[in-house]
Amino acid sequence: MAAQGVVLATRALCKRLGERPIVQGLNLDVGRGECLALLGPSGAGKTTLIRCLSGQLPPDDGQVLLEGHNVDVLGRSRRRRVAVVFQQFNLVGRISALDNVLAGRLGYLPVWRAMLGRFEPCDRLQALQCLERVGMLEHAGRRADTLSGGQQQRVAIARALAQQPAVILADEPIASLDPVNGAAVLDLLRDIARTEGVAVVCSLHQLELAVAWADRILGMAPNRPAIDLPAHRFDADTSAHIYGWKPEFGGIA
Amino acid sequence: MKPEPSHAVLQALEAHAHARTGRVGRRALRFSALLLALGLLAASAHIAQVDPARLITGLPRLGHWLATAWPPKLDELPIFLWRTAETVAMAAVGTTIATVLAIPMAMLASRNLTPWPRLYLPARWLLNALRGIDSFVFALLFVAAVGLGPFAGVLGIALHTWGSAGKFMADTIESAPLGPMQAVEATGASRLVAARFALVPEVMPAVLSSTLYLFEFNVRASTVLGVVGAGGIGQELKNSMDLLDFARLATIIVVILVVVTGIDQFAAWLRRRLV
Numbered sequence: 185m186a187a188q189g190v191v192l193a194t195r196a197l198c199k200r201l202g203e204r205p206i207v208q209g210l211n212l213d214v215g216r217g218e219c220l221a222l223l224g225p226s227g228a229g230k231t232t233l234i235r236c237l238s239g240q241l242p243p244d245d246g247q248v249l250l251e252g253h254n255v256d257v258l259g260r261s262r263r264r265r266v267a268v269v270f271q272q273f274n275l276v277g278r279i280s281a282l283d284n285v286l287a288g289r290l291g292y293l294p295v296w297r298a299m300l301g302r303f304e305p306c307d308r309l310q311a312l313q314c315l316e317r318v319g320m321l322e323h324a325g326r327r328a329d330t331l332s333g334g335q336q337q338r339v340a341i342a343r344a345l346a347q348q349p350a351v352i353l354a355d356e357p358i359a360s361l362d363p364v365n366g367a368a369v370l371d372l373l374r375d376i377a378r379t380e381g382v383a384v385v386c387s388l389h390q391l392e393l394a395v396a397w398a399d400r401i402l403g404m405a406p407n408r409p410a411i412d413l414p415a416h417r418f419d420a421d422t423s424a425h426i427y428g429w430k431p432e433f434g435g436i437a
Numbered sequence: 438m439k440p441e442p443s444h445a446v447l448q449a450l451e452a453h454a455h456a457r458t459g460r461v462g463r464r465a466l467r468f469s470a471l472l473l474a475l476g477l478l479a480a481s482a483h484i485a486q487v488d489p490a491r492l493i494t495g496l497p498r499l500g501h502w503l504a505t506a507w508p509p510k511l512d513e514l515p516i517f518l519w520r521t522a523e524t525v526a527m528a529a530v531g532t533t534i535a536t537v538l539a540i541p542m543a544m545l546a547s548r549n550l551t552p553w554p555r556l557y558l559p560a561r562w563l564l565n566a567l568r569g570i571d572s573f574v575f576a577l578l579f580v581a582a583v584g585l586g587p588f589a590g591v592l593g594i595a596l597h598t599w600g601s602a603g604k605f606m607a608d609t610i611e612s613a614p615l616g617p618m619q620a621v622e623a624t625g626a627s628r629l630v631a632a633r634f635a636l637v638p639e640v641m642p643a644v645l646s647s648t649l650y651l652f653e654f655n656v657r658a659s660t661v662l663g664v665v666g667a668g669g670i671g672q673e674l675k676n677s678m679d680l681l682d683f684a685r686l687a688t689i690i691v692v693i694l695v696v697v698t699g700i701d702q703f704a705a706w707l708r709r710r711l712v
Contacts, residue, residue: 264624270616270620274616274619275620288624290624290625290626290630291626298626298633299630301633301634343620347624
């Protein structure tokens with residue numbers, strides 16, 4: 185990736201969880217339209233790193249840069265450029281899919297309008313377009329808690345899109361879904377990265393899916409330095425470094 | 438045919454059988470707990486001056502009054518209905534004021550939402566104090582402060598209900614799922630906006646339902662507020678009793694029963710539709 189295409193970067197990032205170091209001196213660049221998979225066993229700190237990248241947790245040392253600006257001091261106008269997708273979807277259950285997607289526009293609204301729920305017509309139009317983008321337009325009026333898991337995650341991605349983000353951070357977005365829905369959600373995320381130029385960072389547990397899906401992989405292991413490499417160079421040795429065991433790699437490596 | 442149980446299984450079986458019979462010490466403990474409870478009950482009966490003999494000698498008097506309660510005094514019915522309307526109005530206005538005041542207090546008194554964690558405990562204390570003092574006691578104070586009449590009753594109901602409604606709302610907020618709120622905050626919305634967007638829809642049905650319940654409760658509670666001069670049907674109740682006019686008293690009680698039952702039914706129907 186060319187340097188001017190970098191939207192999310194870390195410089196000498198250090199983060200500890202309690203006493204345990206998660207990352208030490210991490211230098212990471214994620215470019216426009218790039219898909220980065222975070223791999224690592226449970227407890228390696230994938231969630232902590234994602235929370236750190238989104239500015240929900242401050243770094244212990246070093247910097248997280250979003251489009252060249254320090255995430256630590258992001259104002260509202262910058263914060264809305266980072267969208268987060270959760271394992272448990274985190275939709276508001278009792279309101280419609282459309283209203284949930286409109287929440288993605290709240291960062292663009294003056295507070296009084298947000299409090300009254302008075303969205304502009306163009307916000308509604310955009311929210312509907314986002315629902316169409318994820319294939320959920322026909323369910324726009326349904327209450328979120330009546331949708332299936334796969335549908336809910338699609339609505340959550342539409343909410344992320346409504347933020348017009350530079351980066352989508354997804355924390356195990358398919359861990360609560362069956363394999364078919366999970367694969368569809370990953371396809372959707374990659375498609376969004378390619379067509380909208382959004383950088384997608386996604387933590388995953390399924391090795392083979394991650395290798396097939398990502399452009400790059402950041403492998404994290406407890407008490408070891410993270411490895412950053414192109415997905416096609418991920419092999420059994422890298423896996424051994426992260427997980428401590430060598431998988432049988434069908435035809436992938 | 439089941440296989441022969443292993444030695445370890447047999448040992449575990451014996452151990453569990455042992456545990457179930459219980460040790461002598463534990464039985465003695467249970468027995469003394471029972472004795473203590475009985476002792477406390479006996480002491481309470483003594484302190485409360487429970488005296489069945491007095492009830493027996495008093496019963497004929499009660500029977501005599503009941504006999505004079507018929508026929509009902511319908512000529513004063515318009516006054517009774519007006520006073521009952523006053524009672525219901527006091528409950529309605531008091532409950533509404535309490536609910537409005539309870540919203541900001543509930544936000545302060547919810548661990549997950551409060552903007553100032555330092556005020557969390559004081560807010561809880563205040564709500565508990567308000568809840569701990571009955572509307573009747575507050576009404577007594579307000580009659581002295583603002584004078585006789587239903588307004589004193591409204592204020593009494595409002596203060597007590599403020600505590601109940603605030604505590605209930607805060608508990609509802611604390612048990613609401615946090616994920617949606619966290620997600621809406623992550624879109625760049627402020628905390629207050631996120632609460633309005635993610636929390637209000639989740640807690641609204643429970644809050645509306647509890648408000649209706651408090652209204653029902655307050656209608657029943659405010660029937661007696663007139664006894665201390667705080668307006669409503671209670672005033673007529675007390676007057677009848679002072680005059681030993683049992684026909685009037687019985688008529689009033691029937692009016693109260695009909696109205697309270699009607700409102701209870703209506704509110705219960707409304708609540709079923711909400712949840």
